[in-house]
Every structure is written in C-alpha cells, then in structure tokens.
Amino acid sequence: MIQFLLSLTAAALVAVVSGQTLTGAFDCMAAGDYTLCQNLWGEQAGVGGQNSTLIQTSGNAVTWMTNWTWADAPNNVKSYANLQHNTAMGMQLSQITTAPTVWNWTYLAESEGIRADVSYDIWFGEASSGSPASSASSYEIMIWLSGLGGIQPVGQQILSGLQIAGHTWNLWKGPNANWEVLSFVIADPETPPEVRNFNADLNAFFRRLYEVFLFYFANTFIEYLIQEQGVASTQFLQAIQTGTEPFVGSAILFSSSFSVAIITCPNEMVALSAAQGFTQVTGKPSLVIVHVDVGTQALAGAVHNVDKGRTPVVIFAGAAPFSGQGELKGSKNEWPMWGQDAPDQAAIGPVYLYARREILEEEFDESVANAKLDMTKWPTVEPSALSPTAVQTIFRALCGAKFPLILLGHTGRNIRTFPPLVALSEALSVALFMASPSVICVPYSHPNFLGSSFGGKNELIEEADVIIILDTDVPWIDTCDNALREGAKVFIIDSDPLKQGTGWSHVDAELISKADSEVALKQLLAIAQASPQEIDASLVGERAKQLASRHADMIARFDKLEASLLERSIFDPSLVLGTLREAVVEITPSHGQRTLWLNESISSYPKTFDHIRPDIPGSMICSGGSSLGWALGAAVGASLGAQEAKKDHDLVVVVVGDGTYLFGVPSSAYWMARRYNTPHLTIILNNGGWASPRNSMMGIYPTGYGSKVSGSRLSTGFGPDMPDFAQIATAAGGAWGKRVSEVAELRDAIREAIQVVLVENRCAVLDCVVQP
Numbered sequence: 001m002i003q004f005l006l007s008l009t010a011a012a013l014v015a016v017v018s019g020q021t022l023t024g025a026f027d028c029m030a031a032g033d034y035t036l037c038q039n040l041w042g043e044q045a046g047v048g049g050q051n052s053t054l055i056q057t058s059g060n061a062v063t064w065m066t067n068w069t070w071a072d073a074p075n076n077v078k079s080y081a082n083l084q085h086n087t088a089m090g091m092q093l094s095q096i097t098t099a100p101t102v103w104n105w106t107y108l109a110e111s112e113g114i115r116a117d118v119s120y121d122i123w124f125g126e127a128s129s130g131s132p133a134s135s136a137s138s139y140e141i142m143i144w145l146s147g148l149g150g151i152q153p154v155g156q157q158i159l160s161g162l163q164i165a166g167h168t169w170n171l172w173k174g175p176n177a178n179w180e181v182l183s184f185v186i187a188d189p190e191t192p193p194e195v196r197n198f199n200a201d202l203n204a205f206f207r208r209l210y211e212v213f214l215f216y217f218a219n220t221f222i223e224y225l226i227q228e229q230g231v232a233s234t235q236f237l238q239a240i241q242t243g244t245e246p247f248v249g250s251a252i253l254f255s256s257s258f259s260v261a262i263i264t265c266p267n268e269m270v271a272l273s274a275a276q277g278f279t280q281v282t283g284k285p286s287l288v289i290v291h292v293d294v295g296t297q298a299l300a301g302a303v304h305n306v307d308k309g310r311t312p313v314v315i316f317a318g319a320a321p322f323s324g325q326g327e328l329k330g331s332k333n334e335w336p337m338w339g340q341d342a343p344d345q346a347a348i349g350p351v352y353l354y355a356r357r358e359i360l361e362e363e364f365d366e367s368v369a370n371a372k373l374d375m376t377k378w379p380t381v382e383p384s385a386l387s388p389t390a391v392q393t394i395f396r397a398l399c400g401a402k403f404p405l406i407l408l409g410h411t412g413r414n415i416r417t418f419p420p421l422v423a424l425s426e427a428l429s430v431a432l433f434m435a436s437p438s439v440i441c442v443p444y445s446h447p448n449f450l451g452s453s454f455g456g457k458n459e460l461i462e463e464a465d466v467i468i469i470l471d472t473d474v475p476w477i478d479t480c481d482n483a484l485r486e487g488a489k490v491f492i493i494d495s496d497p498l499k500q501g502t503g504w505s506h507v508d509a510e511l512i513s514k515a516d517s518e519v520a521l522k523q524l525l526a527i528a529q530a531s532p533q534e535i536d537a538s539l540v541g542e543r544a545k546q547l548a549s550r551h552a553d554m555i556a557r558f559d560k561l562e563a564s565l566l567e568r569s570i571f572d573p574s575l576v577l578g579t580l581r582e583a584v585v586e587i588t589p590s591h592g593q594r595t596l597w598l599n600e601s602i603s604s605y606p607k608t609f610d611h612i613r614p615d616i617p618g619s620m621i622c623s624g625g626s627s628l629g630w631a632l633g634a635a636v637g638a639s640l641g642a643q644e645a646k647k648d649h650d651l652v653v654v655v656v657g658d659g660t661y662l663f664g665v666p667s668s669a670y671w672m673a674r675r676y677n678t679p680h681l682t683i684i685l686n687n688g689g690w691a692s693p694r695n696s697m698m699g700i701y702p703t704g705y706g707s708k709v710s711g712s713r714l715s716t717g718f719g720p721d722m723p724d725f726a727q728i729a730t731a732a733g734g735a736w737g738k739r740v741s742e743v744a745e746l747r748d749a750i751r752e753a754i755q756v757v758l759v760e761n762r763c764a765v766l767d768c769v770v771q772p
Contacts, residue, residue, distance in 0.1 A: 021053040032057030033677060034083045036064055039243075041133075045076040046248070052081045061259040065108070066243070069250040074115060075151075081253075082121065082243025085260055087675055090128045093235045099202035100644070101260035103145070103242060106196055107251050114249030115149030118194075120242050122202070124235040132239045135178060139235060142183040143205060146194040151247055153183035160187065163370055165200035202240075202260065263640070263676065267668035268295050270633035272302035273623075274672065276311045277598070277634030280413075280439075280621050281641035285312040292318050293342040296352070301627020307501065308473070309438050309624020310410060317354045319345050330361035383516030386493070386523050390513050394491050395527045397466045397510075399534050401489075403543070404430045405464035409472030410624070411517045412441035415617035420521035422446060427528045428535065429543035433460055434609070436474040438624035444613035447548040454605045456480050464488060471517045473499065475507060484508070493520050558610050569743040573604045573685045576746065576768045577611035577655070580683060583750045588650050588758070595619065596638060596647075598654045600631035600664075604685050608655050629663030631656050632682070636669060639678035651757060652680035657687065658767075661725055670733025673763050681757050682765045683750075684725055686739075687772040726765040735763035 020029055028037040036054050043050075050068035057063075066081040105118060120143040123132045130136025142153060155174015162169045164184070172183040184205055186193045240260055244253050265271035268290050275286035290296055296317050306313045320341040324332040332338065345354055386394070398404045406425070411417045421441075425432055425448045432442045434452035442449050450460060455474070461467070461482045469475045469492045476482040484490065490509040497512045499505035513520070528535065562578035564570075585592040597620040601608045605622070614620040621638070623630035631654045642649045656664065661684050673679065697706050726737025736756040740749045746768070753764040 021051050023051045029054060031062050031064070031083060033086055034062050035086060036062075036081075036083055038079065038081055040079040040081075042076055042078045046070045046072040046078050048078065050079055050081060050246070061102075061257050063256055064258075065252060065254045067252045068246050070246050070248050072248070074248045077245045077247060080121065080241070080243050080245050082241040083255075083258060084132075085240045089237055089239060091237050091264060093124065093206060093237065096203055096206060096237065096264065099206075099240075099260065100263070101198070101200060101202050102257060103198045103255065103259075104196065104257040105145075105253060105255045108254045109250070109252045111250040113149060114251055115151050115247035116146075116249065116251060117144050117148075117151060117245045118146040118243075118253065119144045119245065120202070120240070122237070122241070123239040125238050126235065127238075128236045130236075130238045132241065133177070133179075136238065137177075137179040140176065140179050140181045141205065142181065143202075144183060144185040145196070145198055146192070147185060148192060149247065149249070153185060154181040155183075157185075161370060165204045167195060265633070265668060265672055267633075267665045268298035269300050269302050269629055270636075270665050270668045270672065272299050272306065272313065272315070273630045273633030273664070274637030274640075275313050276302070276306050276309065276623070276630065277621075277637030277639075278641035278644070279311050279313060279637075280309075280634070281596070281618070281638045281647065282645045284641075284644075285314065286637075287314045287316065290315065290317045292320055292340045292354075293345050294340060296345070296354075301625070301629065302633075304627045305623040305625035305630050307625070309622075310413065311624065315352045317345070317352070318360065319354045319356045321357045323358060328358045328361075329363075330357035330359075383519050384495075384514055385519045386513050386515045390491075390511060390515075391523050391527055393511060394468065395524055395531070396534070397489050397491070398428050398430060398468075398524075398528075399536065401464075401466035402539075403464050404428065404466040404468075405460055406430055406432050406468045406470055407435045407472050407475045408432065408437060408441035408470055409435055409474070410438050410441075411471045412437065412439035412617060414518055417518045417521055418442070418617045420518065420525045424521055424525045424528060426544075427525065427540075429540045429547060430468075431460065431464070431547055433458075435472050435476065437609075438622045440609075440614045440617070440620040443615040444609070445615050447544075447551045450547070450550055451554055452606055452609045458482055467491070468493060469507065469509075470520075471495065473502075473505075493517065555613075558613075562611065566743065571741065571743055571746070571768070571770050573601070573607050573687075573768075573770050574611050575743065576683065576685060576770060577604075577608055579746055580653070580750055581612050583747070583754055584651065584653070587751060587754050590650050594649050595651045595653060596642065596649045597621070598631045598635055598638065598652070600628070600657075600660050601655045601685055602628065602657050602660055603687070604655075604657065612655075628660045629665065631660065632664030632666055632669035633672070635680045635682075636672045636676060636678045639673075639680060640676060651754065652678075654680055654682040655685065656682065657685050658722070658725060662723070666725070666728045667732040670729040670735050670763055670765075672733075673735075674733040677761070679757050679760075679762050679764075681753055682729070682763065684765065684767045686722070686725065686767050686769045688722065688769075724767075726767045729763060729765045733763055735765050736760070737765045737767070739767040739769065741769035 022029060022036065022038045025038060025040040025043060028035050031054050036052060038050065038052050040050060048068065048070035050066060052066040053064060055063040055065065062083055064083065068079065070078045121132065122141040123137055124139040124141070125136045126138055127136050144153065153172040154176050155172050157170050158173045159171040162171060168187045169184040170187045172185060174181055186195055188195070242258055265274060272288050275288045279286045290299060296315070299315065320337045321330050321332045346352065411421065424430065430448065432446065432449045434441050436454050437452060455477050457480050458476050461476050462485050465485060465488050467488060467490045469490065471494050490507060492507065492509050492512045493515050495514065495516060497514050561574055565572050565575040584595055588595060593616060597612055597614055599605065599608045599620055599622050609620070612620065635652055635654045639652055726739060729735035730737045736753065738749055738753070740746055749766055753766045756762060756764040
C-alpha cells in the first residue's frame with residue numbers, strides 16, 4: 001500500500017511537469033553547480049526501476065526528486081540517485097575550514113516495509129582528483145539522515161552517542177573494496193530517527209572540537225576523523241554527493257532544497273575581510289583559522305578593521321610544535337617548523353587563540369567531547385541603559401535647544417536603532433548627521449538628515465547648541481577649524497565612551513554615558529512621548545521646516561553637481577556614482593531597494609554616500625577601520641552572509657579606489673567569488689594612484705615641494721603604465737572587465753556591467769579612469 005505523506009504545491013507541480021527526467025541506469029545531467037545522476041549500480045540484484053527529475057536550480061540550491069520501486073534481494077542496495085557538487089573537490093582535509101550545507105527533503109509517498117537510507121556520500125583519496133567508488137578512493141564518509149527497515153551500513157558500529165551538529169549519531173566502520181567506509185548514522189530519540197530539515201557544517205563531521213571549544217564554535221578545531229579514525233589530513237576531497245540508497249519497496253523522495261559549500265581562501269587578508277563582511281550582514285560572529293605565526297601576520301590590516309569596526313570575529317591559529325625528537329605525536333617533522341616557532345605568538349593578535357600541534361594531536365577520551373555543559377546559566381550581557389538622571393538631562397536639553405544635532409557613527413550596525421532614532425528626531429526636530437560612519441545610520445532621504453563627512457570642516461558643529469555624540473569614534477577634527485559654539489552642550493552616549501582602545505581621544509562634554517544606542521534612543525523617545533507638555537510645539541515645528549529646507553537644498557546641490565559634470569564632460573567620481581545610482585534604480589528588480597553597497601572608496605568616501613544616497617538599514621557598509629583592502633573579500637563574505645540570513649539582495653556593489661583594489665588582493669578575491677558563486681559589481685574610481693597619502697601631505701604642507709610634483713614623483717601614482725585592474729579579475733575569476741575614461745561611454749558601460757551580474761551571474765569590474 002502507498003501512503004501519501006505530502007501533496008505538492010501548485011508551483012511544484014508545474015515545475016515537475018516542466019522538469020527534466022533521467023531514466024537510463026547511469027544517466028546524468030547538469031544542475032547548476034551540481035550534477036544529478038541516476039546511478040542504478042545495483043539494479044541487477046533486484047527487480048524494478050527508478051527515474052530521477054531535476055525540478056529547478058537557484059544559485060547554489062537545487063530541487064529534485066527520485067521515484068523508485070524495487071523488489072528482491074532485500075539486503076542489497078539497488079541504486080544511489082544523487083547530486084554531486086561540481087566544485088567541492090581537490091582540497092585536502094586539513095585545508096577545509098567550513099562546509100555549510102542545507103538539505104530539506106521528505107517522502108511524498110512510501111510503501112509499507114520500505115528499506116532505504118537518505119544520506120551524504122563524501123569521498124577522499126590520496127590524489128587530488130578521482131571518481132567516487134574507484135581505485136582512487138581511500139575513504140568513503142557517509143552521513144545517514146534516515147535509515148528505514150532495519151538496514152545497516154558497511155562494517156560494524158564502533159561508537160555511539162556522538163553529539164555533532166545538534167544531533168546524536170552512531171559511528172560505523174568497515175572496508176569496502178579498496179576503501180574504508182565511515183558512516184555517521186542518525187540516532188536521535190525520535191522514532192524512526194530521521195532529520196528531514198538538515199542545516200549543518202559538514203566540517204563538524206570532519207573535525208571535532210577540543211574540550212571547552214566544543215560548546216562555542218560548532219566543532220571546528222580538532223580533527224575527529226584525523227585523530228580518532230586515522231584519516232590522514234593530507235587526504236584530498238574527491239566528491240560530495242547526496243542522495244538515497246533504496247533496498248526494497250517503493251517511494252518518491254522529494255528534495256525541496258539542497259546546497260553545500262566548502263569555504264576556503266588562498267589569502268589571509270581576504271579571508272578575514274570575508275569573515276567581517278559575513279558578520280556585518282548576518283550579525284553572527286565569525287571564526288577564521290590561519291596557519292601558525294605566518295598566517296596570523298598575513299592577516300595584516302584586516303585585524304585592525306574588525307577591531308575598529310566593532311565586528312566580532314575570533315581568530316584561531318595552530319602553532320609550531322615545541323618538541324622535536326618524535327617524543328610526542330605532532331613533533332617537528334618538517335623544516336619550516338623551526339622558523340615558525342615564534343617566541344610570543346600570543347602577542348600577535350587581539351582576540352586570538354592558538355594551540356601547539358602536540359595539543360591538537362593529543363588523544364583524549366570520547367566522554368570529554370561528549371560531556372554536556374548546561375548553558376542555561378550563561379546568559380548574554382544585557383545592554384546597558386542611560387541613568388534616569390541622564391535621560392532627564394538630555395531630554396530637557398533637546399527641548400530647550402534652538403538647533404539640536406545628533407552625530408552618528410556606528411549606530412547603523414544595529415538596524416533596530418533606525419525606528420527610535422527617526423521617531424526621536426521627528427518628535428523633537430533634531431538634525432541628524434553621520435560623522436565618519438562605518439555603515440548607513442539614517443535614511444538619506446529623511447528630511448532631518450543633513451549629510452555626512454569623513455573629517456574636514458563641518459559647519460554644523462559651530463551652529464548647534466546641543467550635540468549628542470552617539471556611538472561615534474571621530475565626531476569632528478579640531479585641527480580642521482571645527483569649534484563648538486559658546487555655551488554648547490555636548491552629551492556622549494557610547495558603548496565605549498572613553499575609547500579605551502585608542503591612544504588619545506577627548507571631547508569636552510556635559511555628560512558621558514556608557515549605554516547601548518538602541519536602549520538609549522528608546523529611553524529618550526519614551527520620555528518625549530510621555531512628556532508632551534515640556535515640548536514647545538511651535539519651536540519644534542519651525543525647526544522641522546528649516547531642516548526639511550536644508551535637506552532639500554543639500555540634495556539639490558548634489559543633483560546640480562552631477563548635471564554640471566555631465567554637461568561639461570568632466571569624468572569625476574560624483575558623476576560616476578550618480579550615474580551608477582540611476583542605473584541601479586532603473587535596472588534592478590527592486591529598483592535599488594535590495595542592493596547592498598560596500599564602500600571603500602577612501603578619498604571618495606563622502607561622495608559615495610552623497611551620490612548613492614542609501615535609504616535601507618544595512619544597505620551600505622564600510623570596514624570601520626583604515627586598513628585598505630577590505631571590500632573585495634568582504635563582498636564574498638557579505639554575499640554568503642546574505643544567503644545565510646535569507647536577505648534577498650538582488651545586487652551587491654563594491655566601490656573602491658584603484659589603490660584599495662590592489663590592497664584587496666583581487667586575484668584571491670575573484671577566485672573566491674567564482675568558486676562560491678557570489679557575483680557582484682565592482683566600480684573602481686581610478687585616480688591613478690593613492691590620493692589619500694597626497695592629501696595628507698597637502699594638509700600639512702599645502703605649498704611645499706611635494707604640492708608641485710606628480711604622483712609618480714611622490715611614489716603615490718601608478719602611471720604612466722597603470723595595471724589593467726579589471727583583467728586581473730578576469731584572469732583569476734572569469735569576471736567581465738572594462739575600462740572607461742570618457743563620459744560618453746559611462747552610462748552604457750555601467751548598464752552593461754549590471755546586466756552581466758544579474759543575467760550572466762558572474763562578477764563585473766568597471767575601471768573608471770576619473771580625474772585626479
């Protein structure tokens with residue numbers, strides 16, 4: 001008897017009807033990043049048949065189904081209809097840092113007495129390439145998400161009760177032909193034990209975490225297979241497959257969504273930048289694993305960026321062995337290990353963990369890894385609030401001010417600050433301004449928003465009589481002719497108001513509060529809503545009109561500049577960015593509402609904000625630091641993070657200078673982008689070198705000798721023969737690339753680049769040679 005467990009939706013039915021079906025015993029077809037195969041390798045042992053249908057592919061995810069009926073030889077596998085990842089191969093086990101996978105499946109129909117498993121089949125060998133189940137195979141790692149009818153894997157059970165990826169597993173081990181089979185079989189308490197919505201990191205099965213780390217970072221460091229089961233870390237990944245092995249019975253297996261990826265990076269700076277981008281988009285901490293002291297040092301300025309950008313990333317590195325006579329497992333056995341034995345490796349990084357190889361190779365009892373730690377009494381630290389006195393003092397100052405101003409720097413990292421910030425600004429007509437922001441902190445179109453700056457003169461500072469410095473590292477720079485007006489009141493609200501990670505930082509203030517921005521804004525909004533009698537409605541109304549007028553003038557000034565540059569055919573960053581903004585609005589399905597912008601334009605930082613004018617919380621991010629080279633790697637991480645967080649970005653755009661582009665190690669970054677299917681558009685504002693160092697010199701010696709010479713003479717220029725920046729990305733990652741230097745070419749080039757990303761699903765790099 002067939003029991004129907006689930007009915008297909010109308011959309012799925014249409015997809016099935018229009019899908020491609022395999023019927024031959026060994027038929028295969030391309031399925032995006034995968035190959036779908038029938039693989040009826042054991043059909044001769046029974047009677048029956050099977051077909052498999054590709055329903056749809058979307059990015060890194062595939063929907064498919066297989067329909068089978070088999071009889072006779074109930075202990076023999078008849079087939080393994082499966083998806084095989086086309087690019088997840090060729091890496092050594094020791095190099096795999098993460099392998100996130102999602103698989104949602106169910107039986108649309110199944111007969112009574114069905115005998116079948118639903119499983120991953122992962123192959124390793126001594127060679128970097130090789131077909132599954134061949135002479136090149138050394139190990140077959142299976143992960144059974146279901147096993148019905150009393151079936152068992154190859155070999156015998158050697159361990160039980162393993163806790164991996166939030167589930168309980170039993171481990172089986174045994175030989176098959178010329179390879180060893182290790183099978184993790186689901187053993188959750190449900191009857192029957194099954195996982196139909198599986199979301200995990202496959203690396204959790206490759207590696208087991210050492211003692212206390214187990215409870216924090218999802219089984220990443222100690223290699224369970226390497227250490228406990230003798231799988232050499234030099235083994236190469238040859239294939240990742242996912243499918244079902246039927247023995248007897250009838251069923252329709254429907255895989256509604258499957259994806260798997262292994263994330264690796266051939267450069268440490270790019271890796272940490274990608275981790276930062278991932279965390280900036282998801283809000284989840286990241287973990288980066290690098291190679292001993294040399295790998296740590298190669299992280300370079302990316303450590304500065306995650307620190308100053310307040311991005312939670314943990315860095316873990318191995319350390320050279322301390323023993324050298326073979327007395328311990330893991331002793332020195334290769335010549336570089338003597339030079340890599342740093343005297344004080346711990347001093348290299350801030351939040352930094354490292355372990356000697358002997359420790360990582362130490363054998364320990366299974367019970368240590370399986371020990372349960374009750375985390376119910378380990379709560380997170382609650383965000384701090386303003387004191388009642390501070391709330392009253394700041395609120396009354398805002399009510400009595402003629403021109404109150406809130407300076408914003410990092411508040412947009414928490415998108416929940418947007419509603420109370422906007423509501424407070426509207427309730428009291430408070431001007432909003434972004435000072436050296438690391439992220440968009442307020443909608444650019446809001447009438448109370450008066451602009452942004454990265455240093456320089458800010459005339460609002462000497463006009464405001466009440467200023468709230470909210471989560472801002474550099475509110476203004478005194479040496480740029482910025483001074484408070486006489487009698488101005490300043491209030492500092494910050495999670496780190498004393499800037500303890502900075503050598504020197506000070507602003508004269510009435511009150512300094514260590515408080516969370518979201519909590520503080522909600523407190524101030526609450527008192528404003530509860531105390532209408534203390535608010536001068538006419539004063540607030542007049543301020544609102546003035547702010548709206550000034551905001552409109554600001555936008556009109558930007559528009560006028562763009563029109564003037566176009567009319568005079570001046571190839572300036574402002575024109576490039578304005579043209580880009582209009583094209584994104586016109587071409588993308590969301591009209592720019594679901595575009596993610598990564599801004600590392602450095603000397604054009606404020607122009608990028610002013611002429612892109614992001615509105616959506618979280619839609620424009622920066623590194624938060626001053627070490628160049630963040631954006632290219634961050635674009636890959638941010639794209640992967642958007643997939644993880646289910647943020648439906650229809651376009652990711654990177655804006656960089658030519659110097660920043662080279663710092664970003666484009667060869668590694670675009671290789672990663674192609675490998676992990678994270679297409680994005682890169683706009684290079686190419687001014688022929690590093691403008692920022694020249695600007696720094698001019699700030700101190702405006703009429704000095706250096707002010708009169710070329711960038712090449714100053715060693716800040718890339719001319720006269722500049723690199724072909726776009727072709728680096730083409731060579732490394734198959735990107736589309738083009739250089740433009742004429743205004744007449746700009747609009748069509750930008751539109752073509754956007755279409756490449758949206759339609760061809762690959763990176764595009766547009767090198768815009770702007771006037772220096």
